[in-house]
Amino acid sequence: MHQVAWQRELFRIAVILGAGLAAGTSFGFPLWGLLAGLVVSQVIMLRNLGALYRWSHKAGPAPQDNGLVGYSADTMFRRERDLNRTVKIQRRQLKRISQGIESLQDGVLIIDGSGYITTFNRAVCHLLGLRTESDMGQHITNLIRAPKFTKYFDKGDYSQPLEFDAPHKSNMVVQAQITGFGLDQKVIIVRDVTERQRVETMRQNFIADVSHELRTPLTVISGYLEMMQDLDLPSPVARAVGQMHGQSGRMRSLVDDLLHLSKLESDSEMNHQWFSLFPLCSAVVDQLRAYAPAGDENLTAKISLHCERDISLLGSEDELNSVLTNLITNAIKYGRKPDQPAIIDVRVVQVNNGLEISVSDKGPGIPAQHLANLTERFYRVDDSRESTLGGSGLGLSIVKFALDHHGAELRIQSSPLGSRFSFVIPSERVQ
């Protein structure tokens, strides 16, 4: 099509120049005639361009030309029409998306790279107490004045959602999940988790109450069974009493673990203090050097400890004690070859992002498919074997919760040559 326009344009110029030359020649001034033709063709071109300019600024009708200018005007017209159509479709889509976001029960809040609010839906007003007009453009931490949220926001690690008390309504708990998008914008999804929290608290209280109530009767039963073991009983009865004593001991340790776990679930990090790591590690290791797995009482473990003496940690000494005790006890119970004592290495080393504490053993290892589930409550790799070793399946859940309180995560590596349980206490908690 544009070739035709070019041909027409060139034809028009040629005709005008030819007419000018012919007229000039007939008067004896061919060059002047050619020049006059050039001027005329330029004037026509300028007139058309002027019309195109006015039309493109919406100040006049479209140029009536069948040459290049007319062709350009036509192309521009078509493009504008297509563009308008696309804009209309996109506007409709945008409207539909905005309506969808507006009708969500979850709050959606968008902030720019510096943390200033650019958009939010109506649900945010209910969940966080924002007001539609006046709060637009404010900094997020000026409006969500919950210290827990500010800390989470400033830290910049949004891999896990945050639950916190809604700043404007007592008894309301909300969850915020931040995700980055575009260059440096962020979308914050806020949802009401009050009911879920209430059920979770009920569950924790129920477990804590039941465990607490079971503790006294179990202690009494255990005491009587222990007493009966000293009596001169017929051998079948003595065996039954021995088994009952063993099982009541298991139940007591299960109840203790449940109580411990529910305490960890409800505890905050408020009581964290600086304490020296070496005395804690050596006390736990010394205590467990005398511990042997059930049924193999003469096979006490060989435990080595590598830890510098002058390291201090910010945290709960009791919780760290429980973490080390659980990991080393597990290594003693499961991390050994049959009829051999466990060989365990407890190591504390400085790494890039903090202090790594690890417990390694030379046991048969854990099949890979179990590794992801080990920290679930009551999870055991081999139920029949492990129940004889006295485990409750709660040890690693306790470890996970205690480490959560210290900003650390349990890492488990295992092969048929042994297992390694490690975690890194972040640098800001280490001195």
Ligand code: ADP
């Ligand atoms: P338990 O109270 O039964 O010991 P844990 O939660 O401490 O429960 O451990 C869960 C399971 O993980 C154990 O039952 C055992 O199968 C496995 N496990 C833990 N530590 C080790 C280890 N060092 N070597 C092999 N298996 C292990």
